[in-house]
Amino acid sequence: MKMNWLLMTAGLAATAIAASIPALADDPILIKFAHVVAENTPKGLMAERFKELVAEKTGGDVVVQVFPNSQLFGDDKVLEAMLLGDVQLAAPTLSKFGRYTEVLELYDLPFLFEDLDAVERFQQSPLGQEMLHSVEGKGLIGLGYLHNGMKQLSASKPLRTPEDAAGLTFRIMSSEVLEAQFEALDAAPIKKSFSEVFMLLQTNAVDGQENTWSNIYSKKFYEVQPYITESNHGLLDYMVVTSAEFWNGLPDETREQVAEALDEALAYGNQIARDKAIEDKRKIAESGRTEIIELSDAERAQWVEAMKPVWQQFEGQIGRERIEAAYSANRP
Ligand code: SIN
Numbered sequence: 001m002k003m004n005w006l007l008m009t010a011g012l013a014a015t016a017i018a019a020s021i022p023a024l025a026d027d028p029i030l031i032k033f034a035h036v037v038a039e040n041t042p043k044g045l046m047a048e049r050f051k052e053l054v055a056e057k058t059g060g061d062v063v064v065q066v067f068p069n070s071q072l073f074g075d076d077k078v079l080e081a082m083l084l085g086d087v088q089l090a091a092p093t094l095s096k097f098g099r100y101t102e103v104l105e106l107y108d109l110p111f112l113f114e115d116l117d118a119v120e121r122f123q124q125s126p127l128g129q130e131m132l133h134s135v136e137g138k139g140l141i142g143l144g145y146l147h148n149g150m151k152q153l154s155a156s157k158p159l160r161t162p163e164d165a166a167g168l169t170f171r172i173m174s175s176e177v178l179e180a181q182f183e184a185l186d187a188a189p190i191k192k193s194f195s196e197v198f199m200l201l202q203t204n205a206v207d208g209q210e211n212t213w214s215n216i217y218s219k220k221f222y223e224v225q226p227y228i229t230e231s232n233h234g235l236l237d238y239m240v241v242t243s244a245e246f247w248n249g250l251p252d253e254t255r256e257q258v259a260e261a262l263d264e265a266l267a268y269g270n271q272i273a274r275d276k277a278i279e280d281k282r283k284i285a286e287s288g289r290t291e292i293i294e295l296s297d298a299e300r301a302q303w304v305e306a307m308k309p310v311w312q313q314f315e316g317q318i319g320r321e322r323i324e325a326a327y328s329a330n331r332p
Pocket of ligand 1: 093
């Protein structure tokens, strides 16, 4: 990840804003890092690693406090809180930036990426890196991407073909693309925060949801959903984000140290994402609490056919060039 542009542009603003950093001369600078998932996930473990690396690299001048499991803010409030200075770092899913930019909706398009290698190639390309800047006009700075993985569909009944999902209710993240994706199946999507999902499933308030193996495992969704279809139909990744006011107000050297710590923590978290997709799926399968449905090629083709029209619906706001570049990352 390239941090240089951030470091250079921030340098000028730093002097002007340094006075706004809420610290006395010898007090450490505090970074509150709020997220919604469990500690034992790619994001949870990345956040802990970041905390350690920041302590090492800044010699204690910066202290990171991690708040997992929506303890401090849910994803619906965290970005507003960041702009108010109540939290300094977060890593919402790319699906949750709709109020700040439309271009990140790209990452929600169904069947766009075949695997994390393709995602990585696109995210590290100039176009993928440029998309990190898309929230800057709103006072936020995208510092980097973090993987979680490909999403699977879970439900109260077996889903083998798109027709099986018709008429069911699905919890979704706050994304228009995801809404359109489930509407394309004649299903009813309901936007709800992550902290509510287990209860919604347990009480049958919704019939299903889509998520990664690590979220399904760590939040025990598999205990209250008798079927999981291994659809790999979409991506769930994150953008680590901070406020421009906080970032630009850090002393130059400190900003460089924190940026370095984040680069290392992201590399660590990205490897964990790959490992957990395999491990957590295995643990779910071994639990015997749910049936994992594997799709035949013919069945999978039906899901692609049902969901892919969503691309055209959002081409105008995402940009055709971005969609084509992302899709071509599947064939390096
Ligand atoms: C997350 O992984 O941060 C939350 C995902 C979700 O809201 O489903």
